[in-house]
Amino acid sequence: MEKIVQEKYVQLENVNMTFFTKKGTFEALKNVNFSIREGEFISIIGHSGCGKSTVLNLIAGLLQPTDGNLFCAGREIAGPGPERAVVFQNHSLLPWLTCSENVYLAVERVFGATETKVQLKKRTQAAIELVGLAHAADKRPNEISGGMKQRVGIARALAMEPKVLLLDEPFGALDALTRAHLQDELMAIMAKSGCTAVMVTHDVDEAVLLSDRIVMMTNGPAATIGDILDVELARPRKRLELAEDSHYNHLRSEVLKFLYERHAKKAA
Amino acid sequence: MSAIGISKESIKTIMQNEQTTPTPTAVKAAAQPAAARMAPSKRPSARSLKLRSFFEWLLPPVFGVLAMIAVWTLISYQSPNLPGPVSTWHSAVELFSDPFYNNSPNDQGIGWNILASLERVGLGFGLAALVGIPLGFIIGRFQFMSRMAAPIIGILRPVSPLAWLPIGLLVFKAANPAAIWVIFISAIWPMIINTAVGVSKVPQDYMNVAKVLNLSEWKIVTKILFPFVLPYMMTGVRLSIGVAWLVIVAAEMLTGGVGIGFWVWDEWNNLNVEHIIIAIFVVGIVGLLLELALTSLARRFSYE
Numbered sequence: 001m002e003k004i005v006q007e008k009y010v011q012l013e014n015v016n017m018t019f020f021t022k023k024g025t026f027e028a029l030k031n032v033n034f035s036i037r038e039g040e041f042i043s044i045i046g047h048s049g050c051g052k053s054t055v056l057n058l059i060a061g062l063l064q065p066t067d068g069n070l071f072c073a074g075r076e077i078a079g080p081g082p083e084r085a086v087v088f089q090n091h092s093l094l095p096w097l098t099c100s101e102n103v104y105l106a107v108e109r110v111f112g113a114t115e116t117k118v119q120l121k122k123r124t125q126a127a128i129e130l131v132g133l134a135h136a137a138d139k140r141p142n143e144i145s146g147g148m149k150q151r152v153g154i155a156r157a158l159a160m161e162p163k164v165l166l167l168d169e170p171f172g173a174l175d176a177l178t179r180a181h182l183q184d185e186l187m188a189i190m191a192k193s194g195c196t197a198v199m200v201t202h203d204v205d206e207a208v209l210l211s212d213r214i215v216m217m218t219n220g221p222a223a224t225i226g227d228i229l230d231v232e233l234a235r236p237r238k239r240l241e242l243a244e245d246s247h248y249n250h251l252r253s254e255v256l257k258f259l260y261e262r263h264a265k266k267a268a
Numbered sequence: 269m270s271a272i273g274i275s276k277e278s279i280k281t282i283m284q285n286e287q288t289t290p291t292p293t294a295v296k297a298a299a300q301p302a303a304a305r306m307a308p309s310k311r312p313s314a315r316s317l318k319l320r321s322f323f324e325w326l327l328p329p330v331f332g333v334l335a336m337i338a339v340w341t342l343i344s345y346q347s348p349n350l351p352g353p354v355s356t357w358h359s360a361v362e363l364f365s366d367p368f369y370n371n372s373p374n375d376q377g378i379g380w381n382i383l384a385s386l387e388r389v390g391l392g393f394g395l396a397a398l399v400g401i402p403l404g405f406i407i408g409r410f411q412f413m414s415r416m417a418a419p420i421i422g423i424l425r426p427v428s429p430l431a432w433l434p435i436g437l438l439v440f441k442a443a444n445p446a447a448i449w450v451i452f453i454s455a456i457w458p459m460i461i462n463t464a465v466g467v468s469k470v471p472q473d474y475m476n477v478a479k480v481l482n483l484s485e486w487k488i489v490t491k492i493l494f495p496f497v498l499p500y501m502m503t504g505v506r507l508s509i510g511v512a513w514l515v516i517v518a519a520e521m522l523t524g525g526v527g528i529g530f531w532v533w534d535e536w537n538n539l540n541v542e543h544i545i546i547a548i549f550v551v552g553i554v555g556l557l558l559e560l561a562l563t564s565l566a567r568r569f570s571y572e
Contacts, residue, residue: 062476080479092473096495105491109481160481 006073009038009196010059010164015068017054028054030222032068034215036164041190041197043207045255046217046226047265052200053168055217059198060086060166073163082110085157089169091149093141099152100137103127103159110160127159128152130189147178154186158193165190167199171206180239183209191236204255208248209237216258219265226263229254351542359542360549374534376526382550384526385516388444392451393512399452400459400508401501405493407460408467421460429454429515433522443523450519451512458507466500467493502566509562513555 017029028051036042044052057063058070061080070077072084085106093102104124111120128137131151136144141152150170157165170186171179183206190197190210201207207214211231218226231251233242242248312320337353344352351359367379407414432453436446470493478488520529528547535543 060480062479080482082480082482084480086476086480088473088476090473092477094474094477094492094495097491105483105487106481109483109487 006038008035008071009040009073010036010198011069011071012055012058013069013071015055015058015065015070017051017058017063018066027222028220029065030224032224034225034228036196036198037212039194039196040212041210042199042213042215043211044198044200044215044217045202045204045207045259046223047219047259047263048202050217050220051223052217056086056166056168056198056200059164060084062086082106082160083163085160085162085165087150087153087157087165087167087170089172091141091146091153093149093152093156095141098138098140099133099144099155100124100128102141102152103156106156107159123159127155130158131155131185145178147174147182150174150182151185154182154189158189158195162195165195165197167197169200169202172202179203179206184239186210187235187237204252204259207255208233208251209239209242214255216255216263218263227258229258349541351545356542356545360546363543363546373526378531378546378550381526381528381531382554385520385528386554388447388520388527389451389509389512389516392448393455393509395448396452396456396508396512397459397505400456400504401463404460404463404501404504405467405489405497408464408497409493414464414468417460417464421457424453425457425461429511430518430522433519443525447516447519447523447527451515454515455508455512458511459501459504462500462504462507463497466497469500470496498569499566502562502569506559506562506566509558510555513551513558517551 012032012034015029015032016027019026019028032055044055046052054063058065059072059077061077061084077084093099094105097105104120107120107123107127111123115123125134125137128134131154133148133151133155136148141149144152150173154170171182174182187210199207199210208231214229214231215225216227216229217223229251233245233248233251341352344350363378367377369377370380403417407417429450432450433446436449437443440446440449474492474496475488478492483491516527517529517532520527521533524530524533528551532544532547535541535547
């Protein structure tokens with residue numbers, strides 16, 4: 001049976017975001033409009049401080065827009081919910097729980113009402129195995145490496161079987177080799193699960209490698225979408241093959257041109 | 269013949285080995301006899317190193333105590349009314365040889381007095397923990413409650429514990445509950461404040477996790493707030509028990525009955541200064557033990 005793909009699975013309409021702080025008001029986002037297709041992988045890229053994390057937090061429901069509307073699967077986003085799982089930049093695992101307990105907390109919340117404990121445990125174990133951490137399931141977060149922590153964060157998000165996976169600079173704090181490794185794994189996992197994803201990043205290669213489309217944002221204040229780039233590279237993508245691929249390099253230079261020519265950030 | 273001789277020799281060595289196996293150093297010596305014989309005195313063994321570090325650890329506090337006793341002796345020579353360490357020691361030996369006698373309500377052994385004080389502190393402190401810790405959670409969790417509690421805590425906390433005694437006497441119409449009340453009111457503040465500070469310091473990341481997972485308030489408290497706040501709470505508990513133990517002597521001096529505080533007052537009236545000095549040491553040592561017990565408890569519950 002052919003699945004009907006929703007063209008506007010996640011939708012942002014005229015979203016404005018103004019922060020009211022002690023120092024005064026700060027207009028972070030102005031007139032942000034875009035929509036995400038079901039099953040699509042979107043990257044949001046821009047210079048630091050351009051409000052890309054704000055966009056993600058709005059979709060997550062952690063922030064409410066001052067103006068405009070956000071929809072997910074046809075319903076307005078009123079607050080955070082487990083159908084929009086977040087992988088946090090600093091993994092945000094609870095240090096007093098083991099890896100599997102961290103995942104279990106999420107599983108229990110989403111499926112606890114309908115499934116037995118055995119089923120919940122099985123889900124937890126499956127999620128931990130999916131990210132290749134079966135051997136570290138009973139370790140606490142401070143006993144494992146940064147890359148492993150981030151994997152647990154991904155496992156926790158995926159275990160909730162979200163409709164949309166939100167990734168906030170998920171690999172930003174990792175070394176280059178670990179990052180490349182996790183990017184490959186994420187690609188494989190996303191291909192398997194077919195879930196919609198939005199990732200905030202400042203890494204051009206990461207954005208081109210992983211995304212179906214790249215949303216490029218102008219500099220703040222009052223940042224908005226500068227351009228959206230289609231990445232029509234065939235999947236599965238191979239890092240080494242793409243390095244020689246002229247189209248990949250063309251896309252890469254398009255993003256670089258956007259960031260450093262059209263919207264270069266003045267030295268702070 | 270020679271074969272038998274050899275076998276006798278080997279039996280001997282086996283027996284020797286068996287005798288020496290219990291100590292690990294001997295096993296080492298048997299395994300490397302040449303090396304052990306060549307340098308027996310040059311390098312200190314692990315055991316003597318351990319002994320040395322133990323003494324290095326032990327000596328400073330021993331010197332401290334000796335210095336205190338020396339100063340005390342000097343002062344007691346200058347002031348004839350103050351008993352020196354020796355006469356105090358003899359008095360203490362006599363006192364602790366029968367700590368649990370019971371002649372009359374006003375004449376009981378030192379053991380009963382300490383236990384009576386500990387009971388009061390335990391009751392007052394326990395009630396304070398029962399009320400103060402949940403209150404701290406509520407104050408830390410909700411901005412409104414925190415703003416509401418701020419003036420109350422601000423005004424009541426600096427009040428000297430003994431100022432609460434008349435109120436206690438008035439309300440409870442008895443000395444013992446009044447003393448417990450004083451302990452309660454002076455021990456509650458550190459627990460409220462430290463718990464509330466801990467709750468307000470929970471990283472936003474953890475709260476974001478709670479929001480994204482849509483955790484219930486109960487899960488937030490048990491899985492996120494409580495484990496995070498526990499070390500802060502234990503600090504509050506430690507400060508509280510310190511305050512409670514500080515206050516008990518003064519409170520009992522005023523309320524009377526059985527207890528270490530009243531005992532000090534009683535011995536002052538008897539002009540038995542040795543006993544007062546003993547009481548000071550007893551209060552100090554019991555306080556130290558309480559502190560140590562709670563510190564080790566706190567270490568056990570810490571997640572790090």
